[in-house]
Amino acid sequence: MLKEFKDFIMKGNVLELAVAVIIAGAFGAIVTSFTNDVLMPPIGQALGGVDFTDLKIALAADEVAADGTVTEGAAIRYGMFIQKVVDFLIIAFILFMIVRTYNKATAKQEVEAAPAxxxxxSEKDILLQIRDLLKK
Structure with a gap:
């Protein structure tokens, strides 16, 4: 069983998947930063100074304790949802471009590798064969 596990782990697909997951996590952080710090502030400013992280529908009021700490009440945070949707669209578009480029590159290699x-x-050769058969 240990040998089977070792063989499984050492397969190229498992290692490639592990690398992909690590890179995807780092890429997700970059896209989140891009969305939160670069893309959404100008969009919010264009919409009248809106900060999307603050957009919410309060379901319960915030509670203030005697020592001054504030506990947020329940709320529907649709601003955060908008930011997550933008994150997803950016990641999906970039992955689409990567897959599209990969497919084009492999399609060209397959066409080049396939023999003619x-x-x-030809039609002329077939007609000549028919003529020769008719002569016999």
């Missing part, structure tokens, strides 16, 4: 099909006899 045998054209077979």
């Amino acid at each position: 099909p045998d054209p077979g006899p």
